[in-house]
Amino acid sequence: MTIENAPPVQSMPDEGELVLATVREITAHGVYVTLDEYNRLPAFLHISEIATGWVRDIERYAKPGQKIVLKVIRINRIRKEIDLSLRQVSGEERRAKIIEVKKTERATTIVDALKAKLNNNEAAVRKITDSILNQYDSLYDGFEDIARRGPKALQKLGLEIQLAEPLEQIAKEKISIPIVEVRGVMDIRVKTSNGIEVIKSALRSGEEVKTSGAQVKVTYLGTPRYRLIVKAENYKVAERGLQNALERIKTVLEKSKGKFSFTREESRKQLE
Numbered sequence: 001m002t003i004e005n006a007p008p009v010q011s012m013p014d015e016g017e018l019v020l021a022t023v024r025e026i027t028a029h030g031v032y033v034t035l036d037e038y039n040r041l042p043a044f045l046h047i048s049e050i051a052t053g054w055v056r057d058i059e060r061y062a063k064p065g066q067k068i069v070l071k072v073i074r075i076n077r078i079r080k081e082i083d084l085s086l087r088q089v090s091g092e093e094r095r096a097k098i099i100e101v102k103k104t105e106r107a108t109t110i111v112d113a114l115k116a117k118l119n120n121n122e123a124a125v126r127k128i129t130d131s132i133l134n135q136y137d138s139l140y141d142g143f144e145d146i147a148r149r150g151p152k153a154l155q156k157l158g159l160e161i162q163l164a165e166p167l168e169q170i171a172k173e174k175i176s177i178p179i180v181e182v183r184g185v186m187d188i189r190v191k192t193s194n195g196i197e198v199i200k201s202a203l204r205s206g207e208e209v210k211t212s213g214a215q216v217k218v219t220y221l222g223t224p225r226y227r228l229i230v231k232a233e234n235y236k237v238a239e240r241g242l243q244n245a246l247e248r249i250k251t252v253l254e255k256s257k258g259k260f261s262f263t264r265e266e267s268r269k270q271l272e
Contacts, residue, residue, distance in 0.1 A: 011038055012082065013072045018089065018097045019043075023066045031062050033070070033084070037101075043082035045070060050086050061086060069094045103140040110143050110174045117166045128167055131157040147175040148233070182238045183229045183265045185221065186249070190258035202252035206245040214241025228262070235267065 013019050013035065021033035021043065030047045034040040050061050062068055071093075074083040111125065118124045132142035135156055145153040146168055154164045190198045203218045203226060214232040221227055228245060232238035246262060253260050 012041065012075060012077060012080070013038060015072050015075055017072045018093055019070055019072060019084070020097065020101050021045075021068055021070050021084065023062045023064050023068065026058050026062065026064065031058060033068075035082070036067070041080075041082065043070075043072075043084050045084045045086060049073065049084065049088070052087055069097045103138065106174070107139040107143060110170055111139065113170045113174060114167065117170055118163075124163055128157075128159065128163055131159055143171045144175055144177075146171040148177050177233065179231050179233065180235050180238050180267065181229060181231050182235065182242050182267045183227060184242075185263045185265065186226045186228055187224050187261045187263075188226060188249075188253065188258060189224050189260075190253065190256055192256050192258075195256075195258070198253065198256045198258060202249045202258070205252050206249040209241070209244045209248045211237070211241035211244050213237040214244075216241055216245045227265075238267075 019038070020036045022036055022040075023031055023033050024042075025032040028047075030050070031045040033043050033045060035043055045062070047055055047058065050058060055061070068086065069089055070084040070086055071088045072082060073085045073088065075081070111129065114128065115122075115125050129139060132139055136142035136145065142153075142157075150168055150172075154168060157164070159167065188199055188202070190196075192198065206228065207216050207218055209216060214230055214237050217229045217231075219227045219229070228242070228249075230238050230241040230245065232241055250260050
């Protein structure tokens with residue numbers, strides 16, 4: 001057999017790596033699984049690595065067909081034997097791995113949508129994915145940044161407009177950006193003759209305050225109450241925007257000896 005005609009070498013994980021596995025068979029000694037991310041490569045989870053202490057019933061921890069996150073603890077690359085552990089996987093590691101897998105699946109879905117959008121032009125799709133991976137740690141990270149920041153994110157990819165436009169459209173269609181909302185009710189009282197104008201100026205000043213990544217809005221509830229709403233991608237940015245807006249409003253009101261109080265309401269989280 002020539003080198004050119006030889007079968008491809010099957011990739012294997014590294015020791016210490018977290019893998020997503022599908023339970024294939026349960027025996028008295030442990031669990032046989034296949035590795036989802038490595039072309040269903042077979043591996044073994046010994047009963048001693050399922051949990052700390054004596055395991056009476058393996059099916060309390062793994063059932064046939066179930067997908068579980070495991071850690072690679074030993075590899076024999078010559079014999080292609082892989083030993084795994086469940087007990088050495090922390091809850092935080094398990095959650096992080098599941099998120100990583102879901103992001104990879106979402107990225108694959110977006111790439112497929114791009115192929116369809118570009119009439120299966122493989123060269124164009126490859127150019128897009130290569131450009132993203134040159135700037136981001138993963139395809140999903142790039143797609144998410146494009147969905148969030150649009151042209152600002154696309155600018156650093158250096159793609160032609162005929163590739164950038166469909167990329168932005170697909171990213172925004174397929175990825176919903178989480179938006180958090182912090183809010184509260186302001187009680188505002190100004191007794192001067194121009195009180196209404198002072199209040200309008202104060203509220204306008206609050207809405208126009210510049211906080212990167214935050215959007216500020218004031219709604220009228222009925223004299224003397226007004227609702228202040230700040231939306232952002234995370235609570236840290238939203239809180240900063242809220243404090244900036246409140247300080248600006250309070251400053252304007254205090255110049256006219258207005259009275260001001262603020263009552264927090266429950267924060268909200270939504271998808272854009």
